[in-house]
Amino acid sequence: MSETESKLRVLVAKPGLDGHDRGAKVIARALRDAGMEVIYTGLRQTPEMIAEAALQEDVAVVGLSILSGAHMALVPRVLALLRANGLDDVRLFVGGIIPDEDVPALKAMGVAGVFGPGASTGDIIAAVRASVAGQTS
Amino acid sequence: MLDVPAVLGGDRRALARLLTQIENGTAAAEAALAELYPHTGQAHLIGVTGPPGSGKSSLVNQLALCLRRGRAAQGGLPARAPASVAVVAVDPSSPFTGGAILGDRIRMRDLAGDPSVFIRSMASRGSLGGLARATGDVVKALDAAGFDKILIETVGAGQSEVDIARAAHTTLVVEAPGLGDDVQAIKAGLLEIADILVVNKSDLPGAAAAVRALRASLDLAHPAARRWATDSTGHHGPALGSVVARPEPEAGAGPWWVPPIVATVAIESQGLETLLDAIDQHQAHLRATGELARRERERLAHELESRLRDQLLAELRDRLGPLALDAALNQVAAREKDPGSAARELAAQALRL
Numbered sequence: 001m002s003e004t005e006s007k008l009r010v011l012v013a014k015p016g017l018d019g020h021d022r023g024a025k026v027i028a029r030a031l032r033d034a035g036m037e038v039i040y041t042g043l044r045q046t047p048e049m050i051a052e053a054a055l056q057e058d059v060a061v062v063g064l065s066i067l068s069g070a071h072m073a074l075v076p077r078v079l080a081l082l083r084a085n086g087l088d089d090v091r092l093f094v095g096g097i098i099p100d101e102d103v104p105a106l107k108a109m110g111v112a113g114v115f116g117p118g119a120s121t122g123d124i125i126a127a128v129r130a131s132v133a134g135q136t137s
Numbered sequence: 138m139l140d141v142p143a144v145l146g147g148d149r150r151a152l153a154r155l156l157t158q159i160e161n162g163t164a165a166a167e168a169a170l171a172e173l174y175p176h177t178g179q180a181h182l183i184g185v186t187g188p189p190g191s192g193k194s195s196l197v198n199q200l201a202l203c204l205r206r207g208r209a210a211q212g213g214l215p216a217r218a219p220a221s222v223a224v225v226a227v228d229p230s231s232p233f234t235g236g237a238i239l240g241d242r243i244r245m246r247d248l249a250g251d252p253s254v255f256i257r258s259m260a261s262r263g264s265l266g267g268l269a270r271a272t273g274d275v276v277k278a279l280d281a282a283g284f285d286k287i288l289i290e291t292v293g294a295g296q297s298e299v300d301i302a303r304a305a306h307t308t309l310v311v312e313a314p315g316l317g318d319d320v321q322a323i324k325a326g327l328l329e330i331a332d333i334l335v336v337n338k339s340d341l342p343g344a345a346a347a348v349r350a351l352r353a354s355l356d357l358a359h360p361a362a363r364r365w366a367t368d369s370t371g372h373h374g375p376a377l378g379s380v381v382a383r384p385e386p387e388a389g390a391g392p393w394w395v396p397p398i399v400a401t402v403a404i405e406s407q408g409l410e411t412l413l414d415a416i417d418q419h420q421a422h423l424r425a426t427g428e429l430a431r432r433e434r435e436r437l438a439h440e441l442e443s444r445l446r447d448q449l450l451a452e453l454r455d456r457l458g459p460l461a462l463d464a465a466l467n468q469v470a471a472r473e474k475d476p477g478s479a480a481r482e483l484a485a486q487a488l489r490l
C-alpha cells in the first residue's frame with residue numbers, strides 16, 4: 001500500500017422541505033472541480049440524516065443549502081447532532097437565503113461561514129479550503 | 138490514532154476514520170489492516186455492477202432493507218435471519234481535477250437511522266476497473282467490523298469489470314430497458330462475470346425483450362446451461378420476480394452454476410425476495426462445490442501478487458534513485474533506447490546493487 005494524496009471530503013446536503021436543489025448542485029460541482037470529493041445526498045435531508053452521513057463518510061466539511069428560511073431552527077439542530085456524534089471538528093457552512101441579521105447568530109453557534117445567493121464559487125472554495133487548513137485528521 | 142479494538146467493537150466513528158486512512162493509504166491504516174485481517178473472511182460480499190442509471194443504488198437500497206428485515210419461513214422457502222449490512226458505493230473521480238461527486242446515497246435514504254447499516258461512498262481515484270484501489274481494504278475493514286453482508290456498488294461503467302467479480306463472492310449484473318443502448322451491446326464483458334443477472338425497471342417497456350436477449354446470450358456463453366435451464370413460467374414475458382432461468386436444484390448440485398435472470402422493479406420493491414433467494418442459492422452453491430475456497434484463493438493470489446509488484450517497484454525506485462530513472466527516461470524519449478530494454482537494464486542494475 002503506497003501513500004496516496006488525501007482528498008478533502010465534503011458533504012453537501014439540502015435539509016428541509018423546500019423543493020429544489022439547483023444551488024446545492026452548483027456548489028457540489030464547483031467543489032468537485034476544485035478537486036474535492038463531494039458526497040451529495042439530495043433533497044429533504046433531516047438533521048439526523050445529515051449527521052449520520054457526515055459520520056459514516058468521515059467528511060471534514062458539511063455544507064447546508066437552506067432556502068426555506070428555517071435556518072435558525074435547522075442549523076443548531078445539525079450542530080448539536082454533529083457534536084453528539086463526536087464530530088466537533090467538522091466545519092459547517094451554510095448557503096442559501098440567509099438574512100444579514102442572522103449571520104452573527106449563526107457564526108456564534110459555530111458555523112464556519114455563511115454564503116448568500118451572490119457569493120462566488122471561488123470565494124466558497126477558498127473559504128472551505130481555509131477552514132481545514134493545517135488540520136490533520 | 139487508529140483504534141482497532143474500537144473498530145472491532147462496532148464503534149462507527151472509529152470505523153469511518155479508519156476507512157479514510159485506508160483510502161489515503163497511510164502507514165497507520167496498513168498497521169490497522171494487519172491487526173484486523175484475522176477477523177476477516179466472515180461476511181458475504183455481494184457485488185452490484187451494470188451500466189450507469191440501471192438502478193444499482195436503488196437495488197442496493199432495497200436489498201439492504203430486505204436483508205435487515207429478514208424473513209420467516211414461508212411456502213417452502215427457508216427463513217432468513219436479519220443481517221447487518223454495509224454498503225460501499227464507488228463513483229468515478231474526474232481524471233482532470235481528481236474531484237468527484239459521490240451521489241449514490243441519494244437512492245439509499247430508506248437506510249438512514251438504522252444502526253446496523255453503514256454506507257460509505259468512495260471515489261475511484263484514477264482506478265479504471267469500476268472499483269477504487271482501496272475498495273478491497275475498505276471491504277476488509279467492514280468485514281472485520283462484523284457486518285454480515287457487504288454490498289459493493291461499482292462505478293456504472295458497463296464494461297471490463299473483472300475487478301468486482303474478483304472482489305465479491307456473488308456478482309449481480311444489473312441491466313435495464315430503455316438506457317438508450319442495445320442490451321445486446323453490453324454482453325461481452327459483463328455476462329461472463331455475472332452470477333446473477335438482474336433486469337431492473339421491469340415496469341418499463343422493453344423489459345421482456347431485455348430478458349429474452351439476455352437469455353439468448355446466456356445460452357451462448359454457457360453451453361452447459363441448456364441442459365439445466367428451465368423456463369418455469371413457460372411464457373415469454375418476464376414474470377415479475379420470477380427466476381426465469383435457473384438450474385434445477387438437483388442438477389445444480391453439479392459443478393455448474395447457471396446465472397439466473399431475475400426481473401425487478403427497485404422503485405416499487407418488486408422481485409427483491411426472489412433476488413435475495415437467488416443470492417442465497419448462489420452462496421450455498423459456492424459452499425457446496427468448494428468454489429468459495431477456490432475464488433477466495435484466487436483473489437488472495439491476485440492481491441498478493443499485486444502487492445508484491447508494488448513492493449518491488451518501490452524498492453527498485455529506492456535503490457535506483459530518481460536520477461537513474463530520469464536518465465533512462467531521457468534515452469527512451471530520444472528514441473535511443475526502447476522502453477523494454479530500458480526497464481530490463483534498470484531492473485538488472487537495481488538487483489545487483
Ligand SMILES: Nc1nc2c(ncn2[C@@H]2O[C@H](COP(=O)(O)OP(=O)(O)OP(=O)(O)O)[C@@H](O)[C@H]2O)c(=O)[nH]1
Nearest residue numbers: 189190191192193194195244293337338402403404
Ligand atoms: N421506472 C423505474 N425506474 C427506476 C427503477 N429503479 C431505479 N429507477 C430510477 O432510475 C434512475 C437511476 O437509478 P440509480 O439507482 O441511481 O441507478 P444507478 O445504476 O445506481 O446509477 P449510477 O450509480 O449513476 O450508475 C433513478 O431515477 C431511479 O429512480 C425501476 O425499477 N423502475
Ligand SMILES: [Mg+2]
Nearest residue numbers: 193194241290
Ligand atoms: Mg448508483
